[in-house]
Amino acid sequence: MLKLEGDIRIPSGCAIAAVMNRSAERFDGHTIIASIATMHKRSNGLGGGFAAYGIYPEYRDYYALHVFYDDDGARQMCERYLQHHFRIKDREPVPVRRTRKITDAPLIWRYFAVPREDRLYREQLGEEDFVARVMMTINSDLRGAFVASSGKDMAAFKGVGYPEDIGEFFRLEEYQAYLWTAHGRFPTNTPGWWGGAHPFTLLNWSVVHNGEISSYSTNRRYLEMYGYKISLQTDTEVIAYAFDFLMRQQGLSLEDTIDVIAAPFWSNLEQEKQAHLRRKYAGLLLNGPFSIIVATNNGLMAVNDRIKLRPLVAATRDEFLYVASEESAIRAVAPVLDRVWSPGGGEPIIGLLYNKKGLLEASPVGLQTDAQSA
Template identity: 45%
Template structure:
């Protein structure tokens, strides 16, 4: 189950969030109303070079005291330029959590390591401040999610008021974990955002692996670990994204054996080095990616990109399409055609192979 759809303008054309809300609502039968969410890239141009930190505050308790603890943590390392409750439409959904945002910059002494420090801050808040969960922590992007239907979440957070050049979205059908606000997708860390259809059956192994590097999985669902794996391999270890995907959804050994010698040695090394990062189970995943991402040919991505990938035998569907400067990835073609009826190209990516849309240089 679960419905996923994302699209990106390769020319950074700004598009209303209304489009992604319409598309996701057409996939609502893939969910059960226990979780939906959106992430938009480019939505905070006024604070484009600042961190936009979205935090859930438990509304059944004194959330002002919880917010003060979050702010005190942030002020240990930098400055809160502005904070406010994220604007919402009252009466749409049961308000279990207050959604708060902080626009934030680091003190000068942390500038050279600010991404590592932001990861530390997110992990500390999620682990140590009871009643607070950071669910968005990148620059010039924002995640909006709740335990509700797609149209309800879109109306509640006024998604149509935001404009972005890339949008990802998810309608959740919880299976092994309960439906709650923090368990809704997208999952985000820095500029990485992940929506996922399926199940990560290797979650225990993957969780122990990322936690050995300081990440802390506190949001009670398997998809959280996917965002941390991308951050670890691509940002921290500087693994080219094509090889990072090969680590997460690796080729079978018989395929590797038949590769040219140089390529074979690389994929063998990846499987041996990152065996605990390999994700088992059925999955279709869309990822919004980080600036500075490295590619096999040595290119360094200066703008965000969008990835789509499946497990290596494609037990969950994934469709890709193009129209002019737009690239779409979704669990169903119907959702794409709902907002873009006439397409230039539609294709089904092969199992375990990546689709990537990059900003035009």
């Protein structure tokens, strides 16, 4: 007989975690797995994943494309499409460890590639726009294929299972990275499938998220007007594209971007600029409860919704920055800390590599001027 609410209790609510070395010294995947595993009971086995930055230094100048396939036919079709648009330097199956805990895995391949010059010329697109567009086309139009990540010197490893089991499956202890993020999923409203696990990525962006984006439809409609294709059936997808749009396309600073996605209430707006941003990008206000970690090759930003309806803790120890849903996930890998704190709603934790000034290298000059004059 179907169990009624109250007969069963699943004490879950998603978990997020990040560990970063600000000196860009790399460390293996054991640490982040141990951190997220502490919060096992926050997820229910229907999704786990990791993002790693600094893992492919030998391919630093190539886009690392991690692609999932339902079957070999989908792989052949997608590879023909990729070859049409990219010069592929190397390709191989992503090494995995077969375990009983992870079942129904898709075929998982990675490609190190650069856009073909002739295609770039014909499309009249910048390299990153071109890559973003090709990846979105694969996700929305090529049946049985979807891109898990497409940035340089980074990758997303994700799937259906508990995060520690996904980490074991992907053999993350064999990789070195200076920034790792992780997610344990308890799906609400949307299906638990390999593509719908976190992190969500585009180019170098990755996002892990605990919460719900109740403004999903509004955000989706807004982003679709600017050519973003939303196809992964999880609300978090729009967060990744919102950061790409606001920071890479529109050239907004991180502070201004946060004033858009976690805008203060109208009654609390303190500056005319905040009001202007709120009006101009009204469709990208993320409403509903959330804690998120957004990362790029330069560092990470973690933030709560404006009234902080999800837990979030940060801590530092020497050159390490830790962020997690629960303090226990940090103590598990760093028992002694210099500082532990919880930011307020809409108050970001920003952790950059020591030699970086922002999450992105530089913004498009013309657009930046436009945003600053706002």
